[in-house]
Structures are given as C-alpha cells and as structure tokens.
Amino acid sequence: AAHPTISPMLKFAMLLAHTWLAHSWMATAPPIGCAAAPLSRSAVRMASQDELKKLVGYKAVDDYVTSGMVVGLGTGSTAAFAVERVGQKLASGELSDILAVPTSVRTKEQAESLGIPLVTLDTHSDLDVAIDGADEVDPDLNLVKGGGGALLREKMVEVCAKKFIVIVDESKLCDGLGPGFPLPVEITPFCWEHTLRKVAALPSLEGCEAKLRLGSAATGSKPDGDETAVTDNGNYIIDLFFDSPIKDAVKAAEELKSTVGVVDHGLFCGMTTAVIIAGSDGISVKEA
Structure with a gap:
C-alpha cells in the first residue's frame, strides 16, 4: 500500500513539537553510563533547587520503577518528589501492583496521603529498588546521608534493595566525604x-x-x-x-x-547502584 503524503504544514508542526520536547524540563536520557539528557543548559541554570530535585526524583521513578515492584521510599526533600511521582503514576494507571516500604514516619504519611500501598520489611524483605537522596556523594559513589534524621531506617531498607538509586543535584558531589556536610x-x-x-x-x-x-x-x-x-x-x-x-x-x-x-551511622559505602544528577549540563546518570 502507498504511504500517505505528509503535507509541508504538518511536517513543520511535527518539527516544532520535536524541538519543544527536546528542550522540555522533563526530557531525559536512558540511564546508561553518564550520558546527559537533552535538557538545555539555560533551563537547568534557571531552575530552582526544588525544581532540580523534582527533575531527578521524577526521572528515578520513570526509569527504574515498573508495575509489580516492591519499592523503598526514601526520606527528605529530594526523595519526596520520587514519592510524589509514584503516587501520580499509580493514580493515572501508569503503574499498578506497587508495594512500598517507607523509611520514616513522614514518608509513610506522604505515601498514605497519595494512596500508595505500604508494607514493612517484616513481610517484604526483598525490594526491587529503593530511591533516596544524599547529603554528599564521593567519586566512588559512597554517601553521607542522615541530614533528615532517618539514617537507620534508610539503611535498613536500602540495603535490602536489588537496586539503590540516589538522586541529587550537582552541589552534593564532592571529592571526599566530610567537609561539605556533617x-x-x-x-x-x-x-x-x-x-x-x-x-x-x-x-x-x-x-x-x-x-x-x-x-x-x-x-x-x-x-x-x-x-x-x-x-x-x-x-x-x-x-x-x-x-x-x-x-x-x-x-x-x-x-x-x-x-x-x-x-x-550516615556512611553508606558500596551500596549505590546509580546516581542521578541534575547539573549545569542537564541530567546525567553515573553508575557504580
């Protein structure tokens, strides 16, 4: 059968749509190596810290969470966006049959408010993935965590996950742990x-x-x-x-x-699967 002819006007509209998507705030790259997503530098520079946190929180869920998983939900201002995204995708039907293990009382309360089904390690000790922020990340992907006070529960949950995905903005990267955050x-x-x-x-x-x-x-x-x-x-x-x-x-x-x-303690050594970073060059993923 002959292929339908696309009018010049339609081609132009498609080109505009492609260009807009390439520079949209949520445009991201597959989590391979350190490949940066096609997010414009100007867009990232204009972003507030909360907007950067939202970018990496949403990307972690979009790239690593699929239906039927048991998911560890981290604690803190960055992790809260990942929790938000799980709730959104459950409500829209993009995700289903998700069970989640919260790492703090406040994460539990947020998840409950979003209708995310919760379980504990007592009944589900094997997690598919855990997503959380960090206060410092060194070149070996060792972390300092616990600024939010939930370090014990975070570590108990995240050590049980097949994949531990860390979400940060580039200000959390350091050459060595300690001086940047207690x-x-x-x-x-x-x-x-x-x-x-x-x-x-x-x-x-x-x-x-x-x-x-x-x-x-x-x-x-x-x-x-x-x-x-x-x-x-x-x-x-x-x-x-x-x-x-x-x-x-x-x-x-x-x-x-x-x-x-x-x-x-708040040293998380040798646990990280990948770090999703919002930086001046866009969104990048560094894998262990």
Missing part, C-alpha cells in the same frame, strides 16, 4: 555523652568535632530548638564536623559500627 551518627540516649566522646576519639575520624543534634531530628546540623533531637526510633543523633575529607570512609564506617552505644 556526618550523622545515631546513638542510644543512655550515657550519650560517653558515646559522643568515644566516637570523637576514633582514629578514622581524627580531627572531627562532635555535637549533639538539637531541635527536630530532620533539621540536620541547623538546630531549630533547644531540646535534644529524637529520631523515629527514640534515639539521639550526634553530628560530626570535618575540616578535611575522611581519609578512609569504609574504615570509618567499620569503626563506628563497632562502637558500643552507636546504633548506626
């Missing part, structure tokens, strides 16, 4: 001052300044009150401040984990 450590309230001293004296953390987190647990290193911050698990958080990068993040993670009184 390292949080969740500790038991019992004799917390003793534990703080023990942590600060660890050889791998030499030179750090340890401070008890005050205010709400989600405020990171910026206290919003005078009371001790308490996590969803009823524990305290100490934040470790560094002037220079942690020399060996893996060793530091081991020493922290073996310190009595430490419940867990």
Whole structure:
C-alpha cells in the first residue's frame, strides 16, 4: 500500500513539537553510563533547587520503577518528589501492583496521603529498588546521608534493595566525604555523652568535632530548638564536623559500627547502584 503524503504544514508542526520536547524540563536520557539528557543548559541554570530535585526524583521513578515492584521510599526533600511521582503514576494507571516500604514516619504519611500501598520489611524483605537522596556523594559513589534524621531506617531498607538509586543535584558531589556536610551518627540516649566522646576519639575520624543534634531530628546540623533531637526510633543523633575529607570512609564506617552505644551511622559505602544528577549540563546518570 502507498504511504500517505505528509503535507509541508504538518511536517513543520511535527518539527516544532520535536524541538519543544527536546528542550522540555522533563526530557531525559536512558540511564546508561553518564550520558546527559537533552535538557538545555539555560533551563537547568534557571531552575530552582526544588525544581532540580523534582527533575531527578521524577526521572528515578520513570526509569527504574515498573508495575509489580516492591519499592523503598526514601526520606527528605529530594526523595519526596520520587514519592510524589509514584503516587501520580499509580493514580493515572501508569503503574499498578506497587508495594512500598517507607523509611520514616513522614514518608509513610506522604505515601498514605497519595494512596500508595505500604508494607514493612517484616513481610517484604526483598525490594526491587529503593530511591533516596544524599547529603554528599564521593567519586566512588559512597554517601553521607542522615541530614533528615532517618539514617537507620534508610539503611535498613536500602540495603535490602536489588537496586539503590540516589538522586541529587550537582552541589552534593564532592571529592571526599566530610567537609561539605556533617556526618550523622545515631546513638542510644543512655550515657550519650560517653558515646559522643568515644566516637570523637576514633582514629578514622581524627580531627572531627562532635555535637549533639538539637531541635527536630530532620533539621540536620541547623538546630531549630533547644531540646535534644529524637529520631523515629527514640534515639539521639550526634553530628560530626570535618575540616578535611575522611581519609578512609569504609574504615570509618567499620569503626563506628563497632562502637558500643552507636546504633548506626550516615556512611553508606558500596551500596549505590546509580546516581542521578541534575547539573549545569542537564541530567546525567553515573553508575557504580
């Protein structure tokens, strides 16, 4: 059969549509290597930090979440956009049969408000994918997390995922972990001052300044009150401040984990599958 003839006007309309899509805010590339998506530099430069967070949060869900999956939902301002996207796609019918494991009380509340079916690790210990933000990302894709105070639950959920997708803007990239964001450590309230001293004296953390987190647990290193911050698990958080990068993040993670009184810490080493980055050159994906 003969192919229908396309009029010059229709061809022009199709070209305009293609050009608009190529520069639209949600245009993205497949998650292979570090290939940048066809997002214009000017568009990214004009974007606010929240808009950049939305870009990577939506892309993570669009690229890595399919129907029938069990998904770990992270905590924080960037992860909230991924949760939002899951809810949108469930409501529209683009996704179905999704079960999700939240990493904090506030993520649980957001997911419930969006109608996302929730389960726990007690019934679903094997996750297909987990999506979360990070406070720092080094060249080996090791992370500092826990500014939002949910580091223990985040790590428990994300270590169970076949794929752990990290979503950040380029300001979170660093040459070495530590100076750009304080390292949080969740500790038991019992004799917390003793534990703080023990942590600060660890050889791998030499030179750090340890401070008890005050205010709400989600405020990171910026206290919003005078009371001790308490996590969803009823524990305290100490934040470790560094002037220079942690020399060996893996060793530091081991020493922290073996310190009595430490419940867990914000070093996520060797866990990342891929990092989706919103930067001046568009959206890129760096794989482990």
